[in-house]
Amino acid sequence: MSKKAEPPKKEMPKEEPKEEAKPEKPEKAAKPEKKKKPDKKIHMLYKVEGDKATRLRPTCERCGTGYFMADHGNRFTCGHCGFTRYKHAENEHA
Numbered sequence: 001m002s003k004k005a006e007p008p009k010k011e012m013p014k015e016e017p018k019e020e021a022k023p024e025k026p027e028k029a030a031k032p033e034k035k036k037k038p039d040k041k042i043h044m045l046y047k048v049e050g051d052k053a054t055r056l057r058p059t060c061e062r063c064g065t066g067y068f069m070a071d072h073g074n075r076f077t078c079g080h081c082g083f084t085r086y087k088h089a090e091n092e093h094a
């Protein structure tokens with residue numbers, strides 16, 4: 001019977017759970033509420049002054065009131081029917 005060479009045992013120092021003096025964290029500070037992206041920025045289309053709500057966008061002539069036209073810089077476009085209306089330039093030298 002030959003002696004079985006035992007692999008050298010690695011003596012691992014037992015890791016004792018360190019009890020660090022952790023500064024007590026205050027419970028999660030109130031996070032800023034996640035802003036849900038509304039499908040339509042309908043609130044952007046109105047400007048509320050007192051008890052009056054002013055529409056900031058023109059409504060579609062074809063679709064009628066309730067259908068706002070998108071501001072495309074120099075023109076408004078209705079996303080519903082595709083109607084496009086050009087803005088009237090303020091400084092128009094004709």
Ligand SMILES: [Zn+2]
Binds near residue numbers: 060061062063078
């Ligand atoms: Zn329209």
